[in-house]
Amino acid sequence: MAQLDVTSNYLIAPDPDAPRLTRKVTGKDHNGDAIDINVVEERPLTIYLNSQEIVTAMTIGDYPEYLALGFLRNQGMLADGDDVTAVQFDEELDVVVVRTASKTTFEDKLKKKTRTSGCAVGTVFGDMMEGLDGVTLPDAPLRTSWLYALSHQINRTPSLYLDAGAIHGTVLCQQDRPLVYMEDVGRHNAVDKIAGWMLSENVAAADKILYTTGRLTSEMVIKTALMGIPILVSRSGFTAWGVEIAQQIGLTLIGRMKGKRFICLSGETRLIRDADQDQIPDEPQKSARKGAL
Structure with missing residues (x-):
């Protein structure tokens, strides 16, 4: 009953x-005893922009249309004025075709690129950096009471991470409410799915918060800024380049969010410290996930 109460707060949880996202595998534990565990699936998804093959990404396979839309949008291949007429997914071929009313400026100059499930390097990274030139992030407030409420809800949400591990989660939030929770083998995929959902549903970004379970890298900062979201939060730590870019563009960057503790390395002026620290419990030590890798 508690799990239903948590997930009912989300638009997408x-x-x-889901049977296609994990697979049961039998192995031996440290004592030599047989053990059955769930492991996350990986499958290739090829994304086309009209007739041009753009990239093959390794993904868990859910929400392929959102992933394709978000990837193209975050890479700058879909501009604000581009009229998306169709997003077509072929499950047998594992192919998504995003169609626009007219040819885009990227189709002729792009060659095929392959993106793996590795988390360190994104695709067409230079084009993403160029897209930051015109980015101005809104001066949205961030109450610490919202942060604590979000952390409490998200960390208790049933997920593939808790069930099988080896996966990243990203959550789109508004004030103290988590809205859309996406997971994937690469955190860039999880972010792209959220970007695709926002584009598909015409959701505004100015008052949103992006929460991730992964590291706050340069790629995560850039993608968040290109989506127009002014605040990025994580349970994990930072990279120096991620912090540097966040400071340059005025993005609020908060990491190591556990219990009542967090560290803000950029955009601290947005913070409104309204939470009573004495009322925020420390995060309890968690036991190992059952069946997780």
């Missing part, structure tokens, strides 16, 4: 019981 993880579905750890």
Whole structure:
């Protein structure tokens, strides 16, 4: 009953019981005893922009249309004025075709690129950096009471991460409410799915918060800024380049968010410290996830 109460707050929540996302595998534990565990699936998804093959990404396979839209948008291949007429997914071929009313400026100059599930390097990174030139992030407030409420809800949400591990989660939030929770083997995929959902549903970004379970890298900062979201939060730590870019563009960057503790390395002026620290419990030590890798 508690799990239903948590997931009912979301517009989209993880579905750890979905049959195509994990596979049961039998192995031996440290004592030599047989053990059955769930492991996350990986499958290739090829993204086309009209007739041009753009990239093949390794993904868990859910929300392929959102992933394709978000990837193209975050890479600058879909501009604000581009009229998307169709997003077509072929499940047998694992192909998504995004169609626009007219040819885009990227189709002739792009060659095929392959993106793996590795988390360090994105695709067409130079084009993403160029897209930051005109980015101005809104001066949205961030109450610490919202941060604590979000952390409490998200960390208790049933997910593939808790069930099987080896996966990243990203959550789109508004004030103290988590809205859309996406997971994937690469954190860039999880962010792209959220970007695709926002584009598809015409959702405004100015008052949103992006929460991630992964590291706050340069790629995560850039993608968040290109989506127009002014605040990025993580349970994990920072990279120096991620912090530097966040400071340059005025993005609020908060990491190591556990219990009542967090560290803000950029955009601290947005913070409104309204939470009573004495009322915020320390995060308890968690036992190992059952069946997780």
